[in-house]
Amino acid sequence: xxxxxxxxxxxxxxxxxxxxxIALGPSAxxxxxxxxxxxRVLAGHTATLENNYAFDGMIVNKExxxxxxxxxxxxxxxxxxxIETPSTYTDRLGWDFNGxxxxxxxxxxxxxxxxxxxxxxxxxxxxxxxxxxxxxLVVGESDHTVTTAVYSDGSxxxxxxxxxxxxxxxxIAEISASGVVTAISEGTVLIKAEYEGLIASYELTxxxxxxxxxxxNQGMDEEVTYQFTSSVLVGMGEWWIANRMPHPPGRxxxxxxSSDNELLVSVSKT
Numbered sequence: 463x464x465x466x467x468x469x470x471x472x473x474x475x476x477x478x479x480x481x482x483x484i485a486l487g488p489s490a491x492x493x494x495x496x497x498x499x500x501x502r503v504l505a506g507h508t509a510t511l512e513n514n515y516a517f518d519g520m521i522v523n524k525e526x527x528x529x530x531x532x533x534x535x536x537x538x539x540x541x542x543x544x545i546e547t548p549s550t551y552t553d554r555l556g557w558d559f560n561g562x563x564x565x566x567x568x569x570x571x572x573x574x575x576x577x578x579x580x581x582x583x584x585x586x587x588x589x590x591x592x593x594x595x596x597x598x599l600v601v602g603e604s605d606h607t608v609t610t611a612v613y614s615d616g617s618x619x620x621x622x623x624x625x626x627x628x629x630x631x632x633x634i635a636e637i638s639a640s641g642v643v644t645a646i647s648e649g650t651v652l653i654k655a656e657y658e659g660l661i662a663s664y665e666l667t668x669x670x671x672x673x674x675x676x677x678x679n680q681g682m683d684e685e686v687t688y689q690f691t692s693s694v695l696v697g698m699g700e701w702w703i704a705n706r707m708p709h710p711p712g713r714x715x716x717x718x719x720s721s722d723n724e725l726l727v728s729v730s731k732t
Contacts, residue, residue, distance in 0.1 A: 475503075
């Protein structure tokens, strides 16, 4: 140094603050003034010095402050054993050895690994997955599900690729690689989507299609029992046309289940 030297900083101007530092250099030499932590402060001003340390064996030429303390330009002296111990930096100085510093076992010194400017934006990350679809389908119907990725910045995005879809029972409902659900048989299944390690699901209920019974017995003049199949309704319509009845077939008078588990309907001709 050509004028003022310090183990941490040479010269301080207005509102200088030096805290939680340690000077580890072997020497500090200057023709005018030198100190272990800080060389000097601008005339007429006072620096804020808090919790500062220095290697006790440091050689200082033209030392300006003789008293070693946490709040002086000289700093509080530490032995070689103390400066080679990690707890000195964590306990005395409060340094972060998880994200900012790391300990070098070979040099027996802390090494700076990163510094935050304080204005970096947090990286956006995927935090949640949503899967939407119809809760009920009739056997034979299909539904295209919608998968949505939710991110840490609040944004949402529909996901259409790299999603793994599964059904808890493919014999009841199948789901394709593109997220289309097809109802196969009656029952309840869990439809699931997996994306980037996150899983979303919903419960789907499958039902049989209900056959409309309106208009079966109008125009009949006597009671007849038929096996109830889809062809019965067609046959009734054909009978009505062939006999030129004034009204279409009406509602069934009643229904019973035979010993063979066949559903029979009873209609009357009027």
